[in-house]
Structures are given as structure tokens and as C-alpha cells.
Amino acid sequence: MRTRTTIAVCLLLAGLTASCSSNDTDEPTVAKASVTESAGPTPSPTPSPRQETYKLGDIVDISAGGNDFSAATLTYKNQGVTSPPGLLQEGQKFATVQVKVCNRSDEPIEVSPFTWSLAYEDGARVEPTHVSGGGLPQPAYPLDAKVRGGDCVRGYILFEVPEEFGRAERVLYSPGDLDEPVEWTVPTV
Structure with missing residues (x-):
């Protein structure tokens, strides 16, 4: 169980790092982690930086x-x-x-x-x-x-x-x- 949690956290951190990379479009990039277990609530999406x-x-x-x-x-x-x-x-x-x-x-x-x-x-x-x-x-x-x-x-x-x-x-x-x-x-x- 501890190994699965550690792997899930590592995958989540890798996904967050990848989603913070530079992008030439105005569309937000969303990384989806393929983890079946969740350690807590899913974070809210970050609003787009453009004026709406x-x-x-x-x-x-x-x-x-x-x-x-x-x-x-x-x-x-x-x-x-x-x-x-x-x-x-x-x-x-x-x-x-x-x-x-x-x-x-x-x-x-x-x-x-x-x-x-x-x-x-x-x-x-x-x-x-x-x-x-x-x-x-x-x-x-x-x-x-x-x-x-x-x-x-x-x-x-x-x-x-x-x-x-x-x-x-x-x-x-x-x-x-x-x-x-x-x-x-x-x-x-």
C-alpha cells in the first residue's frame, strides 16, 4: 500500500511539473494522471490567464x-x-x-x-x-x-x-x- 501511495504521489508530481511547462497557446494545458487511488480531493482547475x-x-x-x-x-x-x-x-x-x-x-x-x-x-x-x-x-x-x-x-x-x-x-x-x-x-x- 505504501509503495502504491509513493508511486501515485510521484506520478502526480510529474504530471504537475509537466503541466507547468511553457505553452505557446492561450489554452490551458491539463495533465491527467492515471492513478486509481486518490489521497484527497482533486484540486480545482486554475483559471485561464486571459481576461474573460x-x-x-x-x-x-x-x-x-x-x-x-x-x-x-x-x-x-x-x-x-x-x-x-x-x-x-x-x-x-x-x-x-x-x-x-x-x-x-x-x-x-x-x-x-x-x-x-x-x-x-x-x-x-x-x-x-x-x-x-x-x-x-x-x-x-x-x-x-x-x-x-x-x-x-x-x-x-x-x-x-x-x-x-x-x-x-x-x-x-x-x-x-x-x-x-x-x-x-x-x-x-
Whole structure:
């Protein structure tokens, strides 16, 4: 038993040493030890060193699906968006974000407001609604538009949110080619 424990500790240390070696990619390297016995709880994974949540106004460079582009959440507004009478359901309010996406590739990319969402502290997620009319913030973010290389698109995305929801915690951008969303933190005031 003592020999197996000593071997397990040596294998674990060898695995940890190997995982600390230099790597040219941003992806964390995970070493898996093939030990059947465990001397204690498994350590938590170390977070990636890259920034994963940004501030409103930060421009994020993205490479996905063979395209290079940037995205930014410029503003967030939780209340005070006026709408034509009868547009909102009872117990609902509008929240808006102003976003901008710039295509840095030669090939066109597609943009849509439906790749954006709001995340709340309790885990709720709200997807955009697409309505237009007088009194709503302009310009509206385009619906399923193509953006040619070197061009940008900017506009407001409208969210219909239950009145009891406070401010969103984060704005998420999840185009289809990304493994995880890009996130901007919404300030508390």
C-alpha cells in the first residue's frame, strides 16, 4: 500500500511539473494522471490567464470561423426607454444595449441582434426582442445583415424584461463560431 501511495504521489508530481511547462497557446494545458487511488480531493482547475469579462466600452478582438472581427458593448440602459402605447406587455419594461461589430477580414460576416443576450445575477437570461417604432432608440441594430470586410455596424438592441428584474449583470455576445460567449460587466449604477 505504501509503495502504491509513493508511486501515485510521484506520478502526480510529474504530471504537475509537466503541466507547468511553457505553452505557446492561450489554452490551458491539463495533465491527467492515471492513478486509481486518490489521497484527497482533486484540486480545482486554475483559471485561464486571459481576461474573460470586459467593461462597457471595451473593444474585444475575436477570431472565429476563419474571420477576424471586433465587438463592443458601448452602453446599457435599464429603464427610461419610452415606447409607443400598447407595445409592451403589462409588467414588462425595455432595457437596451448599444453594440458595435467591425469586420477585420476580407470576407463578409453576418450579424444579428439574436447573438446578444442579457444575463442576470440569479441565472436568468433574456434574449432580444425586435420591434421598431417612434420613441425607441435609433439606430436599431440590423436584423441578419452582412458586413463586408473593413466595415462596421452599430446600433441599439432592445430587450423586453420583467419589471421586477433589476439591472442586468452582464451583456453576452455568442456568435455561432465561439465556444463560449464574450461578456461585458454592467456597472451597478
